[in-house]
Amino acid sequence: MIFGIDASGPGLAVGVVDDAPCRRVLADWYWLRPRTAGTHLTVWLETLSQQFGRPEALAVGIGPGSFTGVRIAVTAAKVLAWAWGIPVQGVSSLSAWAYGAPVGEKVLVTSERRGAAFYGGYYLRETDGPKPLMPDFPVDGALPAPFPVTGSVAVIGALADDPAWLERVGAHAYGLTEVPLLGSAVARIADFAAPIDAVRLTPAYLKAPGTRGSGSRDESNGQ
Amino acid sequence: MLILGIESSCDDTGVGVVEDGRWLRGNSRLSSAAMHARFGGVVPELASREHVMAIIPAMEAALDQAGVSLTDCDAFAVTQGPGLLGALLVGVTAAKALALALSRPLIGVHHLEAHLYANALVASIEYPALALVVSGGHTAIYRWEGDGRLVLLGDTQDDAAGEALDKGARILGLGYPGGPAIERLALSAGETPFRLPVARLRRPQHPYDLSFSGLKTALAGLYRQYPDQSAALAHALQEAVVASLTEKAVQALVAERLHRIYLAGGVSANQRLRTRLAERASEFGGQVYAPEPAMATDNGAMVAAAGYYHWRLGHQMGMHEGPKTPYPLGE
Amino acid sequence: MREPAVDLRAAEVTWEGLSEDDLDVLADVLTDMLRPPAVVLLTGPLGSGKTTLVRKVFSAWGVGQPVKSPTFDLVHPYLLNGLRLYHVDLYRLSELEGLESLDLPAPDEEGTVVVAEWGEPLAAIYPDHWKLRLDPDPASETRRIRFSAHGPRAELQFRAGVARGLGNLAHQGGGQ
Numbered sequence: 176m177i178f179g180i181d182a183s184g185p186g187l188a189v190g191v192v193d194d195a196p197c198r199r200v201l202a203d204w205y206w207l208r209p210r211t212a213g214t215h216l217t218v219w220l221e222t223l224s225q226q227f228g229r230p231e232a233l234a235v236g237i238g239p240g241s242f243t244g245v246r247i248a249v250t251a252a253k254v255l256a257w258a259w260g261i262p263v264q265g266v267s268s269l270s271a272w273a274y275g276a277p278v279g280e281k282v283l284v285t286s287e288r289r290g291a292a293f294y295g296g297y298y299l300r301e302t303d304g305p306k307p308l309m310p311d312f313p314v315d316g317a318l319p320a321p322f323p324v325t326g327s328v329a330v331i332g333a334l335a336d337d338p339a340w341l342e343r344v345g346a347h348a349y350g351l352t353e354v355p356l357l358g359s360a361v362a363r364i365a366d367f368a369a370p371i372d373a374v375r376l377t378p379a380y381l382k383a384p385g386t387r388g389s390g391s392r393d394e395s396n397g398q
Numbered sequence: 399m400l401i402l403g404i405e406s407s408c409d410d411t412g413v414g415v416v417e418d419g420r421w422l423r424g425n426s427r428l429s430s431a432a433m434h435a436r437f438g439g440v441v442p443e444l445a446s447r448e449h450v451m452a453i454i455p456a457m458e459a460a461l462d463q464a465g466v467s468l469t470d471c472d473a474f475a476v477t478q479g480p481g482l483l484g485a486l487l488v489g490v491t492a493a494k495a496l497a498l499a500l501s502r503p504l505i506g507v508h509h510l511e512a513h514l515y516a517n518a519l520v521a522s523i524e525y526p527a528l529a530l531v532v533s534g535g536h537t538a539i540y541r542w543e544g545d546g547r548l549v550l551l552g553d554t555q556d557d558a559a560g561e562a563l564d565k566g567a568r569i570l571g572l573g574y575p576g577g578p579a580i581e582r583l584a585l586s587a588g589e590t591p592f593r594l595p596v597a598r599l600r601r602p603q604h605p606y607d608l609s610f611s612g613l614k615t616a617l618a619g620l621y622r623q624y625p626d627q628s629a630a631l632a633h634a635l636q637e638a639v640v641a642s643l644t645e646k647a648v649q650a651l652v653a654e655r656l657h658r659i660y661l662a663g664g665v666s667a668n669q670r671l672r673t674r675l676a677e678r679a680s681e682f683g684g685q686v687y688a689p690e691p692a693m694a695t696d697n698g699a700m701v702a703a704a705g706y707y708h709w710r711l712g713h714q715m716g717m718h719e720g721p722k723t724p725y726p727l728g729e
Numbered sequence: 730m731r732e733p734a735v736d737l738r739a740a741e742v743t744w745e746g747l748s749e750d751d752l753d754v755l756a757d758v759l760t761d762m763l764r765p766p767a768v769v770l771l772t773g774p775l776g777s778g779k780t781t782l783v784r785k786v787f788s789a790w791g792v793g794q795p796v797k798s799p800t801f802d803l804v805h806p807y808l809l810n811g812l813r814l815y816h817v818d819l820y821r822l823s824e825l826e827g828l829e830s831l832d833l834p835a836p837d838e839e840g841t842v843v844v845a846e847w848g849e850p851l852a853a854i855y856p857d858h859w860k861l862r863l864d865p866d867p868a869s870e871t872r873r874i875r876f877s878a879h880g881p882r883a884e885l886q887f888r889a890g891v892a893r894g895l896g897n898l899a900h901q902g903g904g905q
Contacts, residue, residue: 185835209838213487213720217494221717224498242443243484243832246450250491257454258468258499289836289854374454382829384443439821442803443830480802484830535801558801611775724805726794 179362183240190358234365236268262370269296275355403702406489407481414699419706424464475705478506534560552606762890770848773863
C-alpha cells in the first residue's frame with residue numbers, strides 16, 4: 176500500500192493505492208482550498224492510516240508550485256518515512272497533473288499562476304504514465320521554446336480557461352479544466368525501484384530565494 | 399518523561415531531548431545564519447528551505463547525543479509561534495508527523511515562554527519571579543506566577559533590544575548578527591565619551607514599556623560625525639540598551655515585590671547585561687538567573703523543557719492546529 | 730481635519746490635517762469602502778501612523794486581540810468569521826526577495842484582505858489594489874492622507890464608496 180501526497184497547487188490531495196501492478200485506488204481525497212495542507216494534511220494521514228494501516232511506502236509531489244505547500248508535503252513525507260522506516264519517493268507535481276490527460280496526448284501543465292508568472296511542465300501522456308518532454312520550467316511572461324507548437328496539445332491547470340494564453344501555447348491547444356485527483360496520481364507515478372534517502376528528499380522550487388537587488392531603505396527617513 | 403523538542407521559528411533548526419523538563423540529554427542546532435549574513439538579515443525563504451533539509455539531521459544528532467532512539471521519546475514538543483510563518487510550518491509539520499508516526503502526545507509551546515524555560519535546564523524555576531526576555535525579535539517583561547502563568551508587564555513599543563544592536567552593527571559596518579559584534583567591539587573601547595539617549599516613554603498606564611527605535615537615528619548621526627570612533631560608539635550603544643533594560647526590570651522587580659529575575663533570549667548571552675542587571679538587582683535584594691549562553695539563543699532543548707511543564711498541565715496540541723503568529727503571551 | 734478632496738476620475742482621495750484621533754475616521758471610511766477580496770498598500774515614513782491605522786481598521790473589522798506590528802514576523806494572519814485578514818510589514822524585506830514564502834493569498838482570493846506596510850513590492854503580484862500614503866507634517870503634528878484605487882474592482886469599490894457618502898461619513902466623524 177502506498178500513500179500519495181500533493182499540496183503544490185490550489186488544493187490538498189492525499190491518495191491511497193494498493194500493491195497490485197496497476198496500483199488500484201483505495202482512497203482519493205482532494206480539497207480545492209488554499210492553505211489547507213498546514214491544518215489538514217496530518218489529520219487526513221492519521222485517518223487514512225487508522226483505516227488502512229501503516230503504508231509500505233510514501234510518494235510525494237515535490238513541486239514546482241506553492242513553496243509553502245510543497246514544504247509541508249515534503250516535510251510530512253520525509254519525517255513520516257524516517258520515523259516509520261519506510262521508503263519515500265518524490266515526483267514532479269506537474270507530472271501528476273499530466274496523469275489526468277488523455278492517453279496519447281501531449282499536455283502542458285500550468286500551476287500557481289501569479290499574473291504572467293507560473294510553472295509549466297510539458298509531458299506526453301503514455302499508457303503507463305506521463306513522460307516529460309522537457310524539464311519543468313518557471314515562466315515569467317513568455318513561454319520557452321518549443322512553444323508555440325503546431326500539433327494538438329492539452330493545457331491543464333491555471334491557464335486552461337485563458338484563451339489568450341492557449342493561443343500562445345499553440346494553434347491547436349485546448350483547455351482541460353478538470354483538476355485531476357493528484358493524491359492517487361502521485362502514488363501511481365512514483366517509482367520505488369530506487370527510493371531516495373528521506374534526509375535528501377528536496378522540494379523542486381525551480382527558483383532561487385535570491386535578492387531583488389535595489390538599495391536599502393533610508394533608516395532615518397522621516398525621523 | 400523524555401521529550402523531543404523542535405524549534406524552527408527563525409533561522410535556527412533546533413532539536414533537543416530533555417528528561418522531565420530539567421535534564422538535558424541531547425541538543426543539536428543547525429543554523430542558516432551564515433547564509434543570511436551576506437543579506438544583512440534573515441531571508442525568510444532561505445530560512446524555510448534550510449529547515450526542510452536540516453530537520454532530520456538535527457533530530458538524528460540530538461538523539462545520538464542523548465543515546466536514545468526516536469521510539470524512546472514519550473512526547474514531542476514544538477514552537478508553535480510566534481515567528482516566520484513559513485519557517486514555523488516546517489517544525490510544526492515535522493512534530494505532527496512524529497506524533498502521528500509514534501502515536502505520542504504533541505505539545506505546542508510559545509517561543510518566548512520556551513526561552514524562559516531554558517532556565518529550568520540550570521535549576522528548577524522558583525515562583526513567583528520577574529521574567530525578562532530579550533532577543534532579536536522580542537523584548538518583554540513578565541510577572542511569572544507559575545508554570546504556564548505569565549502576566550505581561552511591559553514590552554517594546556518599536557524595535558526589540560536585539561534588533562537595536564543588529565541595526566547599530568549595520569550602521570557601524572559590522573557583520574550580522576550584530577549583538578556579539580557590538581559586544582566584542584565595545585569591550586575593546588573601555589570607556590566612552592558618548593551618551594546615547596535612553597527613551598523615556600510617557601505612558602503612566604504602561605510604566606515598563608520600552609523603546610529602542612530612537613537609538614539607531616542617534617547612533618547614525620554620531621557615526622557621521624565621528625567615523626573613526628566605532629568602538630566607543632558600540633560601547634555607547636550597548637550601554638544605552640543595557641541601561642534601559644536594567645532600569646525597567648529593576649523598577650518592576652521592586653514594584654512587584656519580587657526577588658528573582660529570570661533572564662532569557664539571545665541577548666541574555668550579553669555579559670554586560672548579565673553583570674549590570676545582577677549588580678542593580680542585588681541593590682534591592684534581587685538575584686538574577688540566566689541560562690547557559692549556549693542555551694540563550696534559539697534551541698530545541700528549551701522547547702522540550704517548556705513542553706514538559708505544559709504536558710504536566712494537561713496541554714496538548716491538536717493535529718489540525720497550525721502555527722500561531724501573532725501569538726500574544728500573558729496579555 | 731479638512732474635508733477630503735475626492736477626484737472621481739483618478740479614483741483618488743486627498744485629505745489634509747488628520748490628527749492621530751482622526752485616524753479613527755479614516756479607519757471607518759476604509760472599513761466601509763473595502764470589500765474582500767482587497768489589497769491595501771500602505772506607504773509613509775517611520776512613525777507616520779501606518780501600524781496605528783491598521784490597528785484601527787482591523788479592530789473595526791472585529792479583530793479582538795491586540796494588533797502589533799509584524800516587523801519581525803513579516804506576516805500576521807487573523808481569522809475572522811470566514812475572513813482572512815493579513816497584516817504584512819515588508820520593511821525588513823527591502824533588499825530581499827522571498828515574497829513567495831510569505832504565503833499570501835492568490836490575487837482575487839475570496840474572503841481575503843491584505844494590508845501591507847511598506848507594501849509597494851506587492852503591486853506586482855496584485856494588479857487590483859489600493860494605495861494609501863501617509864505624510865506627516867511635524868509642525869502641526871497632523872498628516873496628509875492620499876489614497877487611490879487601482880484596477881477595475883478597486884475602482885468600482887471606490888466609486889460605490891463615494892456614492893454611499895464618504896464625504897458625509899468624514900464630516901460626521903470630524904464633527905465629533
